[in-house]
Amino acid sequence: MIIIVLGVSGSGKTTIGELLAKSLNWDFQDADSFHPSSNINKMRQGIPLTDADRIPWLATLEIAIREWLQKKQNVVLACSALKAKYREYLLVDRELVKLVYLQGNFDVISQRLSQRKNHFMSEKLLQSQFDVIEEPIDAIKVDISGSTTEILEQILQQFKDITVFNRFI
Numbered sequence: 473m474i475i476i477v478l479g480v481s482g483s484g485k486t487t488i489g490e491l492l493a494k495s496l497n498w499d500f501q502d503a504d505s506f507h508p509s510s511n512i513n514k515m516r517q518g519i520p521l522t523d524a525d526r527i528p529w530l531a532t533l534e535i536a537i538r539e540w541l542q543k544k545q546n547v548v549l550a551c552s553a554l555k556a557k558y559r560e561y562l563l564v565d566r567e568l569v570k571l572v573y574l575q576g577n578f579d580v581i582s583q584r585l586s587q588r589k590n591h592f593m594s595e596k597l598l599q600s601q602f603d604v605i606e607e608p609i610d611a612i613k614v615d616i617s618g619s620t621t622e623i624l625e626q627i628l629q630q631f632k633d634i635t636v637f638n639r640f641i
Contacts, residue, residue, distance in 0.1 A: 473546050474537055475631075476562055478553040478608070479574035480601040482581040484616050484623065485550035488574060491624050493548035499540075503551035506532050520600040523557075530561040537564050554605045570634065571611035572627055578602055580617060 475498075477489040486502055493500035504512075511525050533551065540547045541564065553559045553571075563569050578599070607613075612630045614623055 474540060474569045475548045475572060476553060476559075476569065477548060477550050477572045477574065478559075478611070479576070479616075480552065480554070480581060480605060483574040483576050484620070485552070485574060487620060488572075488623055488627070489548045489550035491620060492572075492627060495624060495628065496546065496548070498546040498548055501536070501547055501549045503529075503533055503549060503553075506536065526558060530558055534561045534564060537562060537569065541565060541568055552601070553608075554601060556606045556608070559608060566610075570631075571608050573608050573611040573613045574616045574623070575607070575613055576616040 475492065477485045477492065479485055486504075489502070490500050492498075507529050511521055511529060514521060514525065533549075537547075537549070539545075549562075551562065553562060559571070563571075612627060614626050614630075616623060618626070
């Protein structure tokens with residue numbers, strides 16, 4: 473099974489994803505590590521990625537997800553997946569790939585990004601992410617204003633109600 477933790481930069485995808493993976497004893501992957509260097513260089517310069525930039529990255533992620541499922545490898549993947557058409561690449565099996573959407577407001581996330589060090593994603597790009605995000609309909613939605621422990625507990629509680637999930641824990 474694959475759980476994709478999604479949201480804008482600074483929403484806590486990596487932090488929550490790592491905690492979720494650890495609590496489930498699953499593998500963790502960060503979609504940022506699948507970006508080509510050209511995408512990372514653009515983001516470092518504060519240049520928003522275009523769909524043309526993202527499509528090869530999403531295709532690579534799709535291949536990885538298919539491989540993980542084929543190997544029956546349980547993975548939590550942190551990935552922005554801001555638009556519905558991007559998520560279509562990732563939702564290769566809607567029974568075995570589930571979404572967790574970390575929701576937060578601009579001010580809270582902007583504050584978090586201003587404190588982040590040594591990350592290629594520029595704070596200048598946050599507004600562009602809020603401008604394009606299409607909130608997922610078919611996701612577990614979690615408000616990120618709580619503590620990481622509270623957020624993790626909310627996610628796990630909501631997953632307990634999903635029958636397919638219980639086969640993997």
